[in-house]
Amino acid sequence: MPNEARPSSGEQAKQLALTRLRQAIMHGEMAPAQRLVENELAERFGVTRASIRAALIELEAQGLVERIRNRGSRVRVVSVEEAVAITECRMALEGLCAAKAAVAVSDEQLAELTGLGTAMQKAVADGEPVTYSELNHALHARIREFSGQRTAVELLERLNAQLVRHRFQLALRPGRPQQSLKEHLAMIEAIRARDPQAAEAAVRAHLTSVIDALRD
Amino acid sequence: MPNEARPSSGEQAKQLALTRLRQAIMHGEMAPAQRLVENELAERFGVTRASIRAALIELEAQGLVERIRNRGSRVRVVSVEEAVAITECRMALEGLCAAKAAVAVSDEQLAELTGLGTAMQKAVADGEPVTYSELNHALHARIREFSGQRTAVELLERLNAQLVRHRFQLALRPGRPQQSLKEHLAMIEAIRARDPQAAEAAVRAHLTSVIDALRD
DNA sequence: GCCAACAGAATCGTTGACAATCTTGCTTCG
DNA sequence: CGAAGCAAGATTGTCAACGATTCTGTTGGC
Numbered sequence: 228m229p230n231e232a233r234p235s236s237g238e239q240a241k242q243l244a245l246t247r248l249r250q251a252i253m254h255g256e257m258a259p260a261q262r263l264v265e266n267e268l269a270e271r272f273g274v275t276r277a278s279i280r281a282a283l284i285e286l287e288a289q290g291l292v293e294r295i296r297n298r299g300s301r302v303r304v305v306s307v308e309e310a311v312a313i314t315e316c317r318m319a320l321e322g323l324c325a326a327k328a329a330v331a332v333s334d335e336q337l338a339e340l341t342g343l344g345t346a347m348q349k350a351v352a353d354g355e356p357v358t359y360s361e362l363n364h365a366l367h368a369r370i371r372e373f374s375g376q377r378t379a380v381e382l383l384e385r386l387n388a389q390l391v392r393h394r395f396q397l398a399l400r401p402g403r404p405q406q407s408l409k410e411h412l413a414m415i416e417a418i419r420a421r422d423p424q425a426a427e428a429a430v431r432a433h434l435t436s437v438i439d440a441l442r443d
Numbered sequence: 444m445p446n447e448a449r450p451s452s453g454e455q456a457k458q459l460a461l462t463r464l465r466q467a468i469m470h471g472e473m474a475p476a477q478r479l480v481e482n483e484l485a486e487r488f489g490v491t492r493a494s495i496r497a498a499l500i501e502l503e504a505q506g507l508v509e510r511i512r513n514r515g516s517r518v519r520v521v522s523v524e525e526a527v528a529i530t531e532c533r534m535a536l537e538g539l540c541a542a543k544a545a546v547a548v549s550d551e552q553l554a555e556l557t558g559l560g561t562a563m564q565k566a567v568a569d570g571e572p573v574t575y576s577e578l579n580h581a582l583h584a585r586i587r588e589f590s591g592q593r594t595a596v597e598l599l600e601r602l603n604a605q606l607v608r609h610r611f612q613l614a615l616r617p618g619r620p621q622q623s624l625k626e627h628l629a630m631i632e633a634i635r636a637r638d639p640q641a642a643e644a645a646v647r648a649h650l651t652s653v654i655d656a657l658r659d
Numbered sequence: 660g661c662c663a664a665c666a667g668a669a670t671c672g673t674t675g676a677c678a679a680t681c682t683t684g685c686t687t688c689g
Numbered sequence: 690c691g692a693a694g695c696a697a698g699a700t701t702g703t704c705a706a707c708g709a710t711t712c713t714g715t716t717g718g719c
Contacts, residue, residue, distance in 0.1 A: 239512065240703070264670070275704055277493075280671090284497055288504030296455065297671055297710045312594040319535035319595075378528045379535075382598055456673070480700070491674060496701090513680045513701055 240274040245282040252291055253391050263300040290389050310393045311438050313386050318434040320383050324374035325430040326423035332373050344415045351404045360398035456490040461498040463488055468507055469607050479516040506605050526609045527654050529602050534650040536599050540590035541646040542639035548589050560631045567620045576614035
């Protein structure tokens, strides 16, 4: 499970609706462009419309849902061009994070990155694209985290949430993990060398490759 | 209330509450960390609490308001460190926009940028920091716009909204406009030369200087 | 046969009231 | 005199009902 969002017991109605709706969208349980009728969701989740409404407003602000006045909400679909534009933003922000992380990273954190790297190699060797995709996600998340750039991390998480569908399709493409693996290992290597410029360059190279792949 | 920017007549209650609250915060009518009691706001704006609540949820997602469960909302205060972190993100994203703009810009748009540049020179010469600050804001906004990067523009507008207070304080500091002017003219020059790398470098140099100034 | 007006259904927006929670100030006991 | 406990007040969270808007399918006229 790449993301947090555990509906802990003492949760409030709105929070529960928010986390469950978010998970449903991110796990692909809701088809893209599917209508999200407030009454249905309220009944499904056992909360009132007000809570669903609050959750939808928040999801709209996060770019996961599209709302039109008096017409309703639907799961937002991101076109390929939009996915490219989002990835370009990721390139700028993750580049920043990688550079910062290369300077700030601790030895234990370096060990964790190295471990992720070998796990990714194993996943590719074993031909397990789903595992690889999860490790991929985890690696990016860890690097962001290690940078200590709270603002950038927040923005990146918003952006990534919008890409779930595309990310998945990408990981399942034959040959893609092999290509991607090399770039990821280069990122790890640059951070291990504590070289901020090299780390930023490696991340940018990787995401440039992602953009090319997105465009088919 | 000197609030223009009409919440156009046919506007819905929630939209009205949102625009007015947003303006009030951005114009500094609400002291930082001021409590935002839903009932008070509802009465002040002549709408119901539900509309205020919806507006507050949206403003929280935009980073302008802080909400704590069962405790209420307040205007979010951004510390200096946070302002620096935000500006670092701006550096990454505006750098991207400037590079794209340098390639995509049209001749009329170039003329507009040049015009802004001369207006800024005049404002500095006449010693009008407020006018300069507005032109500054306009220049950055135009460059973003000309890049055509919708996603990046959206993120940047969110980030900028959080900086209003700091931006103001910066513009009024003696000597700052003179320093800033040179950097802005360099940005314009690089875009006129349609040189993406130079444009990105100029923006980054400018925002690095802003960070130094923020830190005092 | 085609288009415009119209009624009905579906859905969202708004309202006022009630419940849950937190804060604050007072009281009481050690 | 100080601290724990309690009660009142303030504020947010939740709810169910009402009103407004948009969509859809049908009917009537041309």
